[in-house]
Amino acid sequence: QVQLVESGGGSVQTGDSLKLSCASSGVIFSTCGVGWYRQAPGKERVLQSSISRDDATTYADSAKGRFTISRDKAENIVHLQMDNLKTEDTAVYCCAAGPGCTYYNHGSIVARTALDKVWGHGTQVTVSS
Numbered sequence: 001q002v003q004l005v006e007s008g009g010g011s012v013q014t015g016d017s018l019k020l021s022c023a024s025s026g027v028i029f030s031t032c033g034v035g036w037y038r039q040a041p042g043k044e045r046v047l048q049s050s051i052s053r054d055d056a057t058t059y060a061d062s063a064k065g066r067f068t069i070s071r072d073k074a075e076n077i078v079h080l081q082m083d084n085l086k087t088e089d090t091a092v093y094c095c096a097a098g099p100g101c102t103y104y105n106h107g108s109i110v111a112r113t114a115l116d117k118v119w120g121h122g123t124q125v126t127v128s129s
Contacts, residue, residue, distance in 0.1 A: 002026030002103045002118055004095050009123030012085055018125060020080040022095030025106065027118055029071055032101035034078045036069060038091035038125075045094070049080060062088075085127045094122040 004027065008020040022034065035050035049069040050058045057069050068081040078095060096117045103114050 002105065002114070004097060004118055004120035006093065006095055006120045006123040009093060009125045011126040011128065014086055014127055014129050016085050016127070017081070017083045018085065020082065020093055020095075020123060020125075022078045022080075022097075022120060024076065024097070024103075024118070027076075027097050027101045027103045027114070029076050029078055029097060029101070030073045032098045032114075034069075034071065034095060034097045036067075036078075036080045036093060036095055038089075038093045039122075040088075040091040043091075048093075051078065082125070085125075087127050087129055089125060090127050092122040092124055095120045 004022055004024045006020060006022050008018055012018060033050055033052045036048045037045045038048050039045040048060050048063045049067050051069045051071050066084045071078045096119045098114050098117045101114045102111050
């Protein structure tokens with residue numbers, strides 16, 4: 001079963017930086033768009049940034065000028081560099097790939113296409129003043 005695994009979260013202070021990573025053992029990130037979402041307690045999940053199959057990027061207003069999304073095709077990882085963090089950035093950050101990603105089930109050489117988004121479980125980011 002394909003999975004996305006986020007890492008890099010933690011507890012920091014305002015003005016600090018964190019670099020989140022989204023990795024997958026089955027999904028080929030270069031074949032589809034990948035997005036970073038966040039969900040704060042009691043609030044809805046919101047897209048912060050995305051990178052398309054053609055490397056076009058988008059940012060939420062809250063992320064512009066502070067967050068940078070990038071894709072390492074060789075390592076099959078999508079990063080979210082977050083600078084100048086604010087207390088309002090505190091949330092669980094999840095990555096999601098697709099729909100339409102090419103993926104391989106573990107141990108299989110058969111390429112498949114995911115019809116839906118594939119989600120990770122998230123990584124906690126806590127920013128304190």
